[in-house]
Amino acid sequence: MTAWNPWSPEEEALLRKHWGNGEPTKAIAILLPTRSAAAVLKHGYDMGLGPRECRRPSFSPVWEGVKHALADSKKMTSSELAALLKVTPHAVQKQMRLRHGTEVRIGGFDVRAHAPNVIRWALGAGPDAPTPKRKSRKEINRAFSRRMRKDPEYCARQNLRARLRYAEKRGNLIRPDAATVWLKVPPQHHAEPVRPEHYRDTRAVPQVGMMGWTK
Template sequence: MTRKWNKWTPEEDALLRELWASDVKMDVIASHFPNRQHFTVYEHARRVLGLPQRRIPQPFDDVLSWRLISAQLQKAPATAKALADATGLKHSTVAGLLKNRHGRLVFISGYVRHTTRCLPVRVWALGNGRDAHKPRALTATERKRRYMKKLRKKEPERIDAWAAKVRVRKQMKSGELVRRDPAAAWIGTTTHQTAP
């Protein structure tokens, strides 16, 4: 089945130009053209009509949120999670605002390792400084070594039990440890005497 393409009329182009110059959201502009998709309206405005990139003022909530975040960053550099906890904002909101202002108002002053996954987490600071070098992620062996070291401090008896199991397994594989057959142990070592 062939699709019928609807050409843009001069009236639609004029309406699009008028709406594009206003401060309304793109969803509202697209709703004025019910037979066209959101992306189609945007592409027609930018590519065919040559309209400039839209500069929509920030919502008032973003301005207030940024003020809260920048007040916390003036005290000390912090991670996005720490900023979210301190300001009461959602983590996704804080991360989005930091990402949008990265390179202009904030920079990455360093990295800390995430406690459970050992991934480097960004530490943000105010200013237009140079970003810190991102450390490489830990390998599986390094993560296990860190975990075992932490476990050795917290639960040494658990480590000892685990090490004993490993030793027994290793001895069994190498043939150094021979386990008796439970059936043979049950029979025992009694000798049968025969009658003369």
């Protein structure tokens, strides 16, 4: 006859800790080597711990890919994760909503000047990163000007406009020859046919850039 093996306070405390977290009874029995799954289930009901809400752990290949991508304290946006895993951003965002606060948190933000800030996700259940303060319109314009001053094409366009305004102010610009301007205008397939009086009427000449003006 098998001797009765009473439960110790430590075993009951461990059973009470893992009873309501949704783990299978077999998983709890592994933590109690001297107890079977049936014994764990019976003693839990005898202790009055309530009904079991056992559920099978859900498997998501998207979440497994996210965990691998965010390993080593990496922080990535939903779009970056979607491009890396070759899935849609909606699939990534769904996993983030399900696990936000428990397995994943907001690790930072990508601050955008003219758009909402983009979340960078990080693994862990810690607190979310604080939301950065929105920049003022003056700060946004100042940052844009600093970036554009390093762009040679932007600087060339600005200098061209400045030289044109200065020439207009000094009165150095005159109306160009009508025939010269007409040759520079691209063909219009649905335009009115050109007549001889168009060469003599300078008022019908369209405005062109600085390269079309003559001194």
